Amino acid sequence: MTQEPSLPLPPLLTRSRLVFVDGAFCDALSAQQDLPDAFFVPCTEKDDGYVLTLQGQICLALDPIELLFVTTAQGEVSEAPTKIKVSLGENSRLTLIERHVKVSSAVIPAKAGIQSHKNTISPPSPLDARLRGHDTEGGGLHSAATPHLLDIEIALAAQAKLVHGKIVSSGEHHAQAQVSVAAGAFYDYFGLVVGGQDVRCEKTVELWGELAEARFSGVMLLGGAAHGAMTTLVRHLVPNGISRQVCKTVLMDKAHGLFAGKVFVDRLAQKTDAYQLCRALLLSDQAEMEARPELEIYADDVKCSHGATMGALDENALFYLFSRGINPEAARAMLVEAFVGEAVEAIQSPDLASAVREEVAQWLA
Numbered sequence: 001m002t003q004e005p006s007l008p009l010p011p012l013l014t015r016s017r018l019v020f021v022d023g024a025f026c027d028a029l030s031a032q033q034d035l036p037d038a039f040f041v042p043c044t045e046k047d048d049g050y051v052l053t054l055q056g057q058i059c060l061a062l063d064p065i066e067l068l069f070v071t072t073a074q075g076e077v078s079e080a081p082t083k084i085k086v087s088l089g090e091n092s093r094l095t096l097i098e099r100h101v102k103v104s105s106a107v108i109p110a111k112a113g114i115q116s117h118k119n120t121i122s123p124p125s126p127l128d129a130r131l132r133g134h135d136t137e138g139g140g141l142h143s144a145a146t147p148h149l150l151d152i153e154i155a156l157a158a159q160a161k162l163v164h165g166k167i168v169s170s171g172e173h174h175a176q177a178q179v180s181v182a183a184g185a186f187y188d189y190f191g192l193v194v195g196g197q198d199v200r201c202e203k204t205v206e207l208w209g210e211l212a213e214a215r216f217s218g219v220m221l222l223g224g225a226a227h228g229a230m231t232t233l234v235r236h237l238v239p240n241g242i243s244r245q246v247c248k249t250v251l252m253d254k255a256h257g258l259f260a261g262k263v264f265v266d267r268l269a270q271k272t273d274a275y276q277l278c279r280a281l282l283l284s285d286q287a288e289m290e291a292r293p294e295l296e297i298y299a300d301d302v303k304c305s306h307g308a309t310m311g312a313l314d315e316n317a318l319f320y321l322f323s324r325g326i327n328p329e330a331a332r333a334m335l336v337e338a339f340v341g342e343a344v345e346a347i348q349s350p351d352l353a354s355a356v357r358e359e360v361a362q363w364l365a
Helices: 316-322 328-346 350-362
Strands: 018-019 022-032 049-053 060-071 082-090 093-103 150-156 159-166 173-179 186-194 199-207 213-222 227-238 240-253 258-266 275-280 288-297 301-309
Touching: 060 159, 082 093, 082 159, 082 301, 150 159, 150 186, 150 258, 159 199, 159 240, 159 350, 173 186, 173 213, 186 199, 186 227, 186 316, 199 213, 213 227, 213 258, 213 350, 227 240, 240 258, 240 288, 240 328, 258 275, 275 288, 275 328, 288 301, 316 328, 328 350
Parallel strands: 018 060, 049 082, 060 093, 082 150, 093 159, 150 173, 159 186, 173 199, 186 213, 199 227, 213 240, 227 258, 240 275, 258 288, 275 301
Antiparallel strands: 018 022
16 A cells, blocks of 8 residues: 655645645645646646646635645755746736745655656846845855755736735745736735744846836744845836835844845836835844845936834833733733734735734744
């Protein structure tokens, strides 16, 4: 009798889940019965990676699709990343939630149902060279030699909307995403990095249709000697585009965080409205946070701004909680939860918000 694969997977967030083990799709652990026909296409001999497609006016926003990436202790890190292409047709709606976890290899009796994938080495990140030049000093943007474990390409047609969530709790995670947003389309992203040792997420978003909108929200909760980096490049190429970038980071022990965000506004992109904000809480004198906002603007009728704040917990707020009989650990946890909660409240998917709150609560505990 063939033994089915067994993994201590986290509970299903929704009814539909696609599982990847060490970068390869595992049909036996996935739940695809509620997916539309031809929505998910594994790799073939003529193509590399996996394709998720919504054709026409299809709405899956209320029933998210979960992409679960499982890294095992015996899995080898390959220079060939897992490639996924997401394509949304006009007026379509989709909520996509990535989760990245690490498990012990001892619980995998067999790899039945796991399909190998044939990928090529990821090209260098499209981020501007000036944002990448600090890697040799340990600042932490990708160098061209750093392999990406996940490479996502997203294309939104006119009036489409994608809510894209990402939760990373594995030890090492290097990923890049390239997003193309057409006229009137909306790309809404929320990323959570909790724990991990070396997590680097790069995202490039191009707004090439009028009234296109992109929103990026990131939260990093790091301790120990962990390193977390979120880098973004938003390119406004036509008039009347909107982008928002907010990154919140909580650092303990000797953790190091980095947010490098750039907004590029083409000379044709008049009436652009772009905003960046980086805020960080340092809970240790040895923790470090780097914020590198950058604006490159060639249009003259725009509304663009950026800001950054870093500091410790508010002593007055702590004193107030102490005076109400709350112990120091609980008081600090309450303030950190409130700091992160501002970003979580903006999540439009209830399933994603619930999963994020659970991860945050576990980290605070």
